Amino acid sequence: MKNKDIKISNIIESCNxxxxxxxxxSGRGIEGGYASDLLSDVMANTKAGDIWVTLQGHPNIVAVxxxxxxxxxxxxxxxxxxxxxxxxxxxxxIIILTSNLPAFELIGRLYESGISGMR
Amino acid sequence: MHKKTAFEQIFxxxxxxxxxxGEPSIKIRNILKDIGIDADIIRRVAIxxxxxxxxxxxxxxxxxxxxLVTPEKIVLHIQDKGQGIEDIELAMKPGFTTATEEMREMGxxxxxxxxxxxxxxxxxxxxxxxxxxxxxxxxxxxx
Ligand SMILES: Nc1ncnc2c1ncn2[C@@H]1O[C@H](COP(=O)(O)OP(=O)(O)O)[C@@H](O)[C@H]1O
Ligand SMILES: [Mg+2]
Numbered sequence: 001m002k003n004k005d006i007k008i009s010n011i012i013e014s015c016n017x018x019x020x021x022x023x024x025x026s027g028r029g030i031e032g033g034y035a036s037d038l039l040s041d042v043m044a045n046t047k048a049g050d051i052w053v054t055l056q057g058h059p060n061i062v063a064v065x066x067x068x069x070x071x072x073x074x075x076x077x078x079x080x081x082x083x084x085x086x087x088x089x090x091x092x093x094i095i096i097l098t099s100n101l102p103a104f105e106l107i108g109r110l111y112e113s114g115i116s117g118m119r
Numbered sequence: 120m121h122k123k124t125a126f127e128q129i130f131x132x133x134x135x136x137x138x139x140x141g142e143p144s145i146k147i148r149n150i151l152k153d154i155g156i157d158a159d160i161i162r163r164v165a166i167x168x169x170x171x172x173x174x175x176x177x178x179x180x181x182x183x184x185x186x187l188v189t190p191e192k193i194v195l196h197i198q199d200k201g202q203g204i205e206d207i208e209l210a211m212k213p214g215f216t217t218a219t220e221e222m223r224e225m226g227x228x229x230x231x232x233x234x235x236x237x238x239x240x241x242x243x244x245x246x247x248x249x250x251x252x253x254x255x256x257x258x259x260x261x262x
Pocket of ligand 1 (some may be wrong): 152170174175177178179199201202203204210216217218225229230231232233234250253254
């Protein structure tokens with residue numbers, strides 16, 4: 001069964017993610033997942049509670065996550081977000097995680113952990 | 120029936136300021152949430168506010184976004200003093216963009232902003248004058 005009672009803290013462990021902002025938000029539930037690097041696409045097609053997988057690390061990802069009430073952001077490929085991104089994330093209560101894996105690999109592991117993009 | 124009084128607020132948008140971009144849209148979302156507007160309407164307002172705001176940041180030089188809330192409707196007025204749009208019909212086409220390479224690297228410039236505004240609004244109006252700027256009026260029915 002997919003998307004059942006999965007919390008950010010569960011995927012931090014199962015997918016070996018690093019929390020770069022707001023560890024205290026790791027109790028948040030994840031309802032689904034979405035992967036994209038195009039901000040208009042994310043604005044249009046995510047649902048509230050989605051975990052968002054992206055390469056983007058600039059401050060605007062925080063506004064997008066906030067406006068769409070996403071569960072959090074995972075930045076892949078070993079990229080680190082800009083300093084200003086972290087300041088914004090703190091101000092807006094958005095949890096940001098990073099992974100050394102490329103998107104394909106990480107999304108496969110998220111799926112194995114029980115997160116689906118379809119609901 | 121609970122009767123809300125009309126509410127109005129204006130937000131400034133600074134062209135080229137990618138750091139603070141999105142803040143007016145977030146404030147609008149927060150206001151609507153506080154008022155207790157339906158979640159689906161908030162979602163649609165948030166999408167349109169953000170797309171319209173980013174167009175001012177990217178192409179508009181400087182501008183404002185006004186939020187108006189009445190018991191019947193929510194209206195966003197966005198206007199800027201930018202270069203204006205030469206061919207509105209072309210600008211409305213999905214995928215059309217004049218975003219720079221730098222903007223596209225940041226994930227902007229999908230050419231979906233105006234089409235998504237139209238799709239999510241109950242009414243959408245756009246007027247533009249070359250060399251003077253662009254005005255958008257986006258309306259949502261509240262019920
Ligand atoms: N406020 C504006 N002022 C000037 N040009 C604009 C404005 N809004 C949109 N445009 C033009 O319309 C095009 C399409 O806009 P949009 O659908 O939002 O896609 P994108 O922003 O991804 O390019 C833009 O690339 C730009 O050329
Ligand atoms: Mg746009």
